[in-house]
Every structure is written in C-alpha cells, then in structure tokens.
Amino acid sequence: MTALIELKGIHKHYGDYHALRGIDLEIRKGEFFSLLGPSGCGKTTLLRTIAGFEAPSQGTLRIDGRDMQGVPANLRPTNMVFQSYAIFPHLSVAQNVAFGLRRDPRPREQKARAVADALEMVGLGGYGGRAAHALSGGQRQRVALARALILQPKVLLLDEPLSALDKKMRETMQVELIKLQRNVGITFILVTHDQEEALIMSDRIAVMFEGEIAQMADPETLYRRPNSRRVASFIGKMNFLEGRVDEAGERILVDVAGLGRGEVSPEQAPAGATPGPTTFGVRPETLSIVYPGEEPQGRVAPGIVDEVVYYGDMTYYDVRIEGVAEPLTISMKNLMGRPVLDVGTPVGVIWDEKSLVVLSR
Amino acid sequence: MGILDASPRVRAAALTAPPFLYTLLLLAFPLGAVILISFMTQQGVALDTTFTTANYQRIATEPIFGALIGRSLLVASLVTLVTVVLAYPVAYYVSFHVRPERKALWLFIITIPFWTSYLIRVFLWRIILGFNGVVNTALVSLGIVDEPLTFILYNLNSVIITLAHAYAVFAILPIYVALEKIDRSLLEAAQDLGENRLTTFLRVTLPLSIPGVVGALLIVFIPVIGDYVTPELMGGPGGRVAANMIQIQFLQLNNWPLGAALALVVMMVVGLVAALFGLVFFRWLRRRA
Numbered sequence: 154m155t156a157l158i159e160l161k162g163i164h165k166h167y168g169d170y171h172a173l174r175g176i177d178l179e180i181r182k183g184e185f186f187s188l189l190g191p192s193g194c195g196k197t198t199l200l201r202t203i204a205g206f207e208a209p210s211q212g213t214l215r216i217d218g219r220d221m222q223g224v225p226a227n228l229r230p231t232n233m234v235f236q237s238y239a240i241f242p243h244l245s246v247a248q249n250v251a252f253g254l255r256r257d258p259r260p261r262e263q264k265a266r267a268v269a270d271a272l273e274m275v276g277l278g279g280y281g282g283r284a285a286h287a288l289s290g291g292q293r294q295r296v297a298l299a300r301a302l303i304l305q306p307k308v309l310l311l312d313e314p315l316s317a318l319d320k321k322m323r324e325t326m327q328v329e330l331i332k333l334q335r336n337v338g339i340t341f342i343l344v345t346h347d348q349e350e351a352l353i354m355s356d357r358i359a360v361m362f363e364g365e366i367a368q369m370a371d372p373e374t375l376y377r378r379p380n381s382r383r384v385a386s387f388i389g390k391m392n393f394l395e396g397r398v399d400e401a402g403e404r405i406l407v408d409v410a411g412l413g414r415g416e417v418s419p420e421q422a423p424a425g426a427t428p429g430p431t432t433f434g435v436r437p438e439t440l441s442i443v444y445p446g447e448e449p450q451g452r453v454a455p456g457i458v459d460e461v462v463y464y465g466d467m468t469y470y471d472v473r474i475e476g477v478a479e480p481l482t483i484s485m486k487n488l489m490g491r492p493v494l495d496v497g498t499p500v501g502v503i504w505d506e507k508s509l510v511v512l513s514r
Numbered sequence: 515m516g517i518l519d520a521s522p523r524v525r526a527a528a529l530t531a532p533p534f535l536y537t538l539l540l541l542a543f544p545l546g547a548v549i550l551i552s553f554m555t556q557q558g559v560a561l562d563t564t565f566t567t568a569n570y571q572r573i574a575t576e577p578i579f580g581a582l583i584g585r586s587l588l589v590a591s592l593v594t595l596v597t598v599v600l601a602y603p604v605a606y607y608v609s610f611h612v613r614p615e616r617k618a619l620w621l622f623i624i625t626i627p628f629w630t631s632y633l634i635r636v637f638l639w640r641i642i643l644g645f646n647g648v649v650n651t652a653l654v655s656l657g658i659v660d661e662p663l664t665f666i667l668y669n670l671n672s673v674i675i676t677l678a679h680a681y682a683v684f685a686i687l688p689i690y691v692a693l694e695k696i697d698r699s700l701l702e703a704a705q706d707l708g709e710n711r712l713t714t715f716l717r718v719t720l721p722l723s724i725p726g727v728v729g730a731l732l733i734v735f736i737p738v739i740g741d742y743v744t745p746e747l748m749g750g751p752g753g754r755v756a757a758n759m760i761q762i763q764f765l766q767l768n769n770w771p772l773g774a775a776l777a778l779v780v781m782m783v784v785g786l787v788a789a790l791f792g793l794v795f796f797r798w799l800r801r802r803a
Contacts (some may be wrong), residue, residue: 206702226705239703243721253707254715300707 155218157182157340158203159306160182160417165198165364172198173209180308180342185334187343187351190361191387196344199361200310205229213405217307232301233310236317240285240300246272247281249296254305267389271299272361274333291322302337311343315350327353348388352376355430360384368423377436380423382512385434392440392481394433399510401426407511409433412454413477415506422511430511437484441471443501453501456481458494469492472502552774561770569775579759579776583783589670593677596725597734600678601685605726606719608686609693621690625683632680636747639676643667643748668750676744681737685730686769692726693719708721728795732788745775756780 156179165173173195180186188196198478201207204215205226214221230251250268257264272278275295280288286402288296294314296354301309314330315323330353334341350373351358359369368375369385378387382393396409405426408414417426444450459480460471468487469479481502487493494500520528552569554690556564573579608620627635642648643666650662666672696719704714742757749755763773 204706206705225710226702227708227710231706233703233706235699235703237697237699239697239699241703241718252704255713256708304707331754 155182156180157184157217158342159215160167160203161213161231163199163202163209163214165195165207166201166210172364173202176212176364176366178366179367180340182340183338185341185343185354185356187345187355187358189345189348189351189358189387190360192346194361195364196346196361197274197312199279200233200342200344204231204233204310223357231310232304232306232308233312234294234297234301234314236313238297238314238317240288240293240296242283242286245281246277246283246285246296249285250281250299250303252300256269266422267303268299272296274302274330274336275299276329278301290317291326294318294326298333302333302339306339306408308340308342311341313344313346316345316347323350328509330354352388356399360387362387374423378420378423378510378512379434382432382434385510390437390482390484391434392437393479393512394435394481395430395478395500396433397430398426398428401428405511407431407433407506407509409509410478411474412504413452415452415509417506417511421507421509424511424513426511434510434512435468435481435508436502439505440481440483441503442483442485442494443471444494449503451469451503451505453503456500456502458496458498458500461493461496463493470494470500472500474502521685522574533674544764548774548777551770552778554771556769556771569772570779573776573779577780579756582754582756582759583780585616585754586739586780587783589673589677589745589753589755592670593674593681593738594731594735596674596678597681598689598730601682601730602689604682605689605693609690621687624686627679628683633743635680636676636744639672639679639748640667643672643675667692668748668753670749670753672748672750673745673753676748677738677741680744684737686732688729688733689723689726691758692723692729696722703788724795724798728791736743736784736788739780 158178158396160176160178160179163173163176163178164171169466176195176199185319188199195460202209205221205224205228208222221229241252241297247265247268250271251264254264254267259267263492269278269281272281275298277292277295277299280292280296285293285296297314311330315326318326327350330341343351343354352375355372357369357371358375360367360375362383368380370378375384376388379388379391385391386395394409394412396407396412398405398407399414400406404420405417405422406414407417408428419426443453456474457470458470459473460469462469466487467484470483470485472483475481483502485491550631552562553565553567554566555564555566568778604624608617608624612620640647645662645664646666647667650659651665653659666675700718700722701714704718705711709717739755740757741780742755742761745753745755745758746761749758757780760777760780763769763776
C-alpha cells in the first residue's frame with residue numbers, strides 16, 4: 154500500500170533553534186499513527202507542519218501524492234483537533250460543527266442533517282442548539298471532533314486532544330476515538346506525551362526526542378524491543394543492567410553483570426550488537442520472584458527485597474542482587490495465597506535471557 | 515475599637531463612604547442643581563425660583579434648539595464612525611502584528627498626544643488646516659491647487675477631523691483589548707476549516723471584537739456630543755452645536771435656566787441614543803448566544 158503522507162528530510166529552524174532535524178516518515182491510509190515524546194521534542198511542530206501552520210525550513214511533504222509546499226492550511230485535505238479545542242465561543246454547537254461547510258454546495262437541509270449526524274456520531278445528539286461556552290471539557294472535545302470529521306478529511310490531526318480531560322474521561326475518550334477511527338476509516342495522527350495513551354490507541358508510533366525520530370514501530374515492538382535506553386525508559390518501566398556482548402556473529406553471546414551469561418536472538422538487539430560493554434534492558438513483568446515454598450523454574454539469582462510498593466492487583470518489588478548496580482524492579486501479580494513480602498526478605502529472582510534487550514549506548 | 519472590628523455591614527459602609535460622598539458632591543449635587551435651575555427664570559443676575567416649564571417650552575418650540583441638537587447628533591455620530599473605523603486597523607495592527615514585547619511600547623506611543631493640552635492640540639489642527647496652514651501651503655506649492663482650500667477649516671469637516679483625532683485613543687484601547695482576548699487558536703481553527711485570512715477575519719475576528727467596538731462607539735460618542743471647545747474653535751459659524759449654545763446661555767447671555775434646560779434635554783437625548791444602541795447590541799449578543 155502506498156503512503157498517504159510522505160515526509161522527506163523535514164527540518165525546521167526557529168532562529169538558532171533546530172526544532173526538527175531531518176524527519177523521514179511515511180503514514181499509510183487508514184492508519185492510527187502517534188507522535189510520542191516529551192514536551193519540546195518537536196512532535197507538535199511536526200503536526201503543525203503537516204497541517205500547514207508551519208512551513209518546513211527544508212524537506213518535502215506530500216499528502217496523497219501532492220506536494221504541499223506553498224499550500225496554505227485552508228486548502229489542505231487535513232483537519233485538526235486543537236489542544237485547546239478552539240471552539241468558536243460566539244457560535245452555537247451546530248454552528249461550530251457547520252463552520253467548515255460554508256462552501257459546501259449541498260442545500261441547507263442536507264447540511265443541517267449532516268451536522269446532526271456528526272453530532273450523533275460523537276455522542277452529542279440533540280446538543281446542536283446549545284451555546285458553545287456552556288459545554289464541559291469532554292463535550293468541547295467532541296464538538297471539535299465533529300467539526301473536523303464532518304469535512305471528511307484525508308487526515309485528522311489530533312494535538313494532545315485528551316490531555317485537558319480528567320483520568321476517567323480520558324480513558325473513555327481513548328476507547329471512543331479508537332472506535333470512531335475504525336468506523337470512519339480516516340487516517341488519524343495523534344500527538345501525545347502519554348506513552349500509555351500511544352500504546353493503547355496506535356497502529357504505529359514514532360518516538361521523538363530533540364527533533365528526531367528515535368524509533369518508529371508498532372506498540373508491541375516498541376515496548377518489547379526498544380532500540381535505545383532513551384526510548385526504553387520513556388515507554389513503560391525498564392530495568393537497566395550493565396554487561397558486555399562477548400560474541401556478535403551468528404550467535405549473540407552476552408554476559409550480564411550479576412546475572413550471568415546467556416544467548417540472545419538478533420531480534421533482541423534492535424539496534425544491532427557489537428562486542429564490548431553494553432547496556433541491557435529487562436521489563437519488571439518478565440522477571441519473577443520465587444516465593445518461599447515454591448520450586449524455582451529457570452535461572453535464579455539470589456537477592457534481598459529492598460522496597461515494596463503495593464498497587465492492589467500488583468506489587469512492585471525492588472530487589473537488590475549482588476553484582477547488579479541498581480535494585481531490579483519486579484512486578485508480581487497478587488495471586489491468591491501469595492503473601493506480600495517484607496523489606497529485607499531474601500528471595501530468588503527468576504530471569505530469562507529471552508526477555509533481555511540489548512540497547513545501544 | 516477600629517473599623518476592622520466592626521461588622522461586615524459597617525465595614526462595607528465605611529469603605530464605600532468616601533467614594534460615595536465624592537460622587538454625591540461632584541455628580542448628584544450639581545446635577546440636582548441643574549435640574550432645579552432648569553425650572554426657574556433668570557431675573558437679571560438673580561434667579562426667580564417660581565416653578566416654570568417655560569424654558570422647556572422654548573426649546574420645544576423654537577426651531578434653533580432642535581436644529582442644534584440635530585447637528586450635535588450628526589457631528590457626534592460622524593466623529594464616532596470616523597474614529598472607530600480609523601481606530602480598528604490601528605488596534606488590529608498592534609494586537610496581531612506587533613511583537614508581544616513591543617506592545618506596551620506601542621500603546622505608550624499611542625497615548626503620547628494626551629500629554630499635550632487638549633486646547634493646544636486643537637490649535638495645532640488650526641495650523642495644519644488653516645488658510646495658510648500646512649495642508650494648504652503644501653498643496654499650493656506642489657501646484658495641486660491654485661489657491662488655498664477653504665472647505666477644510668471653520669466648518670463641520672474640521673470639527674470632525676479634530677475630534678476624531680482627539681478621541682482616537684478612547685476607541686483604540688477598547689478594541690485592542692477585545693482583540694487581545696481572542697484565542698489565537700480560533701484563527702488557526704478557522705483556517706484549518708477552509709477559510710482564508712479575509713474570511714477568517716469576517717467570520718471569527720470581527721464578531722469576537724464587536725464588544726470592544728461597541729465600547730469604543732459609546733466611549734467616543736458620549737463625550738464628543740458634549741464637547742464645545744472644538745466646535746467653537748474649529749467650527750466657524752456653521753459648525754456650532756448644542757453644547758456651544760449651552761455654553762453661550764451660561765457664560766454670555768447669562769440665562770442659566772435656559773442653559774440648564776438645554777443641557778438636560780441633550781443629556782436625555784444622549785441617554786436615549788446610548789440606551790437604544792445598548793439594547794440593539796444586547797439583542798444581537800443574545801441572538802448569537
């Protein structure tokens with residue numbers, strides 16, 4: 154399938170500040186794509202470049218095969234949901250949704266029906282007559298969505314659309330947005346700093362740091378096989394271990410300080426492996442603790458519980474192991490019959506070489 | 515026992531007392547006096563305090579007064595229109611095109627003419643617009659006209675020009691504030707939804723700045739209708755307005771009761787116009803909401 158949006162070598166300078174440093178990106182039709190990164194990484198600048206509010210200093214942008222250079226925002230086949238929602242305060246809900254239909258040649262009644270349908274779609278049926286300033290945050294967000302989607306854009310751009318909502322509302326909207334996207338089939342590009350949100354919603358994610366894409370992959374690959382320490386620590390919780398790669402030929406042999414030697418597959422080294430000192434990553438849920446009275450299975454390293462954080466369904470243990478610089482965080486499900494261990498309890502830590510990730514330094 | 519220990523009611527009364535007295539002394543009291551005097555008759559230097567409506571009857575029957583009030587309304591309306599129309603682009607420029615850190619400087623520069631006495635500014639316009647003034651000298655020496663233009667001084671034109679300049683700041687500031695309050699993402703949203711810069715202005719910026727424009731219209735209109743200095747100095751015989759007649763009654767013809775009655779009639783007319791205007795505006799606001 155060909156790319157709907159194609160960015161090649163996009164740079165953006167603001168005076169001395171280099172906001173985007175050579176972005177290459179292809180986004181497919183119908184995809185739910187996320188730009189994820191900390192504030193100031195350039196993700197919003199990139200979104201605004203696609204929307205036409207910023208002109209790239211260098212590079213080309215094509216949407217549906219058409220070069221967008223010099224095409225102003227009002228003539229691009231994109232629509233945006235702004236972070237502040239940008240609902241027109243002097244217009245009613247229906248007038249807001251109908252704002253972009255001015256040049257639409259359809260007769261008035263048909264347009265009114267389209268507006269009603271769009272409001273229905275976002276769960277605001279019957280709200281058309283309300284004043285825009287009387288809406289709650291979640292409702293404004295829905296109006297912004299309806300207003301953009303009614304124009305049937307090729308691409309819908311969402312700039313941190315959920316960050317202003319409270320946690321519960323955010324979770325509801327995440328699910329609704331996914332459903333909506335599947336129903337309308339429009340390509341969504343979401344900008345977010347919330348890694349969980351990106352993992353939940355996206356088909357693919359580009360993780361950005363300092364104006365560059367650090368890694369681009371589907372959520373599972375990104376979580377399981379981050380290519381660098383930066384990406385690994387930005388997405389979820391990751392333990393970092395020091396060690397070395399002993400052999401990086403047909404087989405990759407590694408030696409993890411405090412845990413021991415093992416062999417990893419090439420997929421476990423997304424950025425490649427070269428012999429020498431390196432950093433390994435291992436997720437808390439891929440480690441486990443041998444409870445008193447249980448038979449250990451697999452490789453076990455002895456340690457002492459250093460910290461206990463109880464979450465209800467889970468307990469996070471920090472376990473100190475001799476030879477490992479930092480205590481390893483291990484998440485354990487609180488299954489029936491399992492006690493919550495006290496600080497200072499000696500435990501065995503089960504680890505598996507298959508869950509290691511070789512990270513570039 | 516200090517005022518801070520008193521009950522909230524007493525404290526509130528004590529705190530509002532100074533401005534209340536001030537208002538009473540400087541506004542209500544003189545206004546009351548004007549109302550009383552308007553029902554009296556002038557007897558030489560003294561006032562005959564017998565109640566009479568003769569002054570109002572004169573104003574209602576003698577056509578000169580109606581004509582003067584009509585001209586006052588016309589001049590004030592024209593001045594207001596010219597002022598606000600010219601002020602809008604200035605306010606727009608400062609709000610949208612001046613860099614944020616420079617805005618305060620621009621507003622400061624806009625208020626500079628206010629550092630000069632109002633009278634001096636009026637006289638400056640005489641020098642600019644006069645028979646041998648800046649404009650005429652320039653036009654003649656450039657050969658654009660053969661002899662100095664006479665229609666630019668001592669008539670309504672010169673009154674309107676001078677007043678529009680004098681009240682420009684009163685129009686610029688409220689419009690500027692209204693424009694500043696507009697969320698800039700609304701303009702991007704309009705563009706995103708297919709509008710170009712002009713239609714974005716017409717559909718978003720202009721409607722959202724209307725409260726500022728209405729404020730500017732009222733702030734300019736009300737004082738302009740009471741201004742008698744500029745019409746006196748710039749208007750010539752054809753440029754006099756009701757305010758001049760009030761001044762003449764009080765200071766030259768020594769007929770305070772008639773002057774007071776005329777002042778009150780003008781005040782009521784202005785109040786009526788402002789109220790009508792406000793009513794239309796609020797209707798419009800409510801219809802939009």
